[in-house]
Amino acid sequence: MKKLTWILILVFVASLLWWGFAISQEKPKVVAKSTASEKADTTKAKEHAYVGVGKCGCHKMKTWGNILEKWAATKHAGAYTRLAGEKAKAVAKDLKIENPQKSDKCLVCHVTGHEASAKLKGEKYSVEEGVTCEACHGPAGDYLKSHSKKDNAKQAAADGLMKPAEEGCVKCHNEKSPTYKEFKFKEAIKLVEHHKPTKEELEKAKKAEGK
Numbered sequence: 341m342k343k344l345t346w347i348l349i350l351v352f353v354a355s356l357l358w359w360g361f362a363i364s365q366e367k368p369k370v371v372a373k374s375t376a377s378e379k380a381d382t383t384k385a386k387e388h389a390y391v392g393v394g395k396c397g398c399h400k401m402k403t404w405g406n407i408l409e410k411w412a413a414t415k416h417a418g419a420y421t422r423l424a425g426e427k428a429k430a431v432a433k434d435l436k437i438e439n440p441q442k443s444d445k446c447l448v449c450h451v452t453g454h455e456a457s458a459k460l461k462g463e464k465y466s467v468e469e470g471v472t473c474e475a476c477h478g479p480a481g482d483y484l485k486s487h488s489k490k491d492n493a494k495q496a497a498a499d500g501l502m503k504p505a506e507e508g509c510v511k512c513h514n515e516k517s518p519t520y521k522e523f524k525f526k527e528a529i530k531l532v533e534h535h536k537p538t539k540e541e542l543e544k545a546k547k548a549e550g551k
């Protein structure tokens with residue numbers, strides 16, 4: 341009787357081992373499958389997360405030409421708020437849209453990254469901020485770290501930092517806008533332009549302040 345129990349246990353253990361072996365043999369197939377799908381995925385552009393204007397705070401410094409302040413003074417910063425105004429309501433009414441601040445048909449151009457999935461919107465992302473830095477410079481979730489290092493320009497680009505240009509502007513400044521005014525890039529850029537001041541410009545600004 342004792343012997344039989346041992347034999348049964350042995351058979352059981354042996355079959356377990358065999359089962360384990362069989363599964364381990366199957367693994368390569370599974371691995372092969374997943375690498376194939378990963379390969380397919382790399383052909384898609386990498387997605388980067390939106391982090392919100394607060395994370396671009398370094399650029400409020402004078403040495404950066406007060407870029408943050410300058411942006412805040414443009415219409416882009418109020419693009420979402422504007423959707424609650426009388427004119428927006430009138431435009432929306434004609435199109436039978438009840439609330440422009442809730443309609444994809446308006447938000448697609450009046451906030452940043454509207455079409456990005458929710459998982460790509462960081463904690464600090466807010467529609468209230470309107471058309472932000474990231475609408476023109478690309479979602480900053482990944483390049484936030486790499487873009488501040490000069491020797492890392494390539495990495496920053498791979499991480500999603502874009503060079504803003506007319507092609508980017510006309511994704512929103514086009515005839516699909518119900519209030520479309522002809523977009524003249526050369527004139528428009530002057531109204532939203534910002535740059536890092538040169539040494540001379542900084543000197544000039546200092547003198548103007550009487551320092």
Ligand code: HEC
Binds near residue numbers: 415419
């Ligand atoms: C994500 C969409 C989007 C992008 C990208 C965008 N804009 Fe705009 N822009 C808007 C919206 C929306 C308004 C209107 C905001 C408002 O009036 O509340 C606006 C307003 C403006 C205005 C003010 C227009 C006026 O009538 O006073 C200028 C100038 C302008 N944009 C220039 C640019 C330039 C130049 C670029 C590219 C470098 C650009 N925009 C990229 C959406 C965008």
Ligand code: HEC
Binds near residue numbers: 431515
């Ligand atoms: C294709 C992009 C786009 C869409 C979609 C869009 N807008 Fe705009 N909107 C703009 C741009 C760009 C401007 C600024 C320049 C202009 O009017 O052409 C603007 C300006 C405005 C203005 C200010 C116009 C002024 O003269 O002061 C209002 C109000 C407005 N939009 C409301 C809406 C409403 C409401 C919707 C949804 C029904 C909407 N927009 C959809 C891009 C868009």
Ligand code: HEC
Binds near residue numbers: 412
């Ligand atoms: C409407 C589009 C738009 C928005 C919004 C925008 N920028 Fe820019 N930004 C530009 C353009 C265009 C340039 C000039 C690019 C060039 O010359 O290559 C630029 C240049 C810059 C530069 C480089 C300056 C230099 O001289 O080296 C920095 C930094 C920058 N932007 C930061 C910001 C920050 C921070 C915000 C938000 C607070 C912001 N931008 C919002 C379009 C935009």
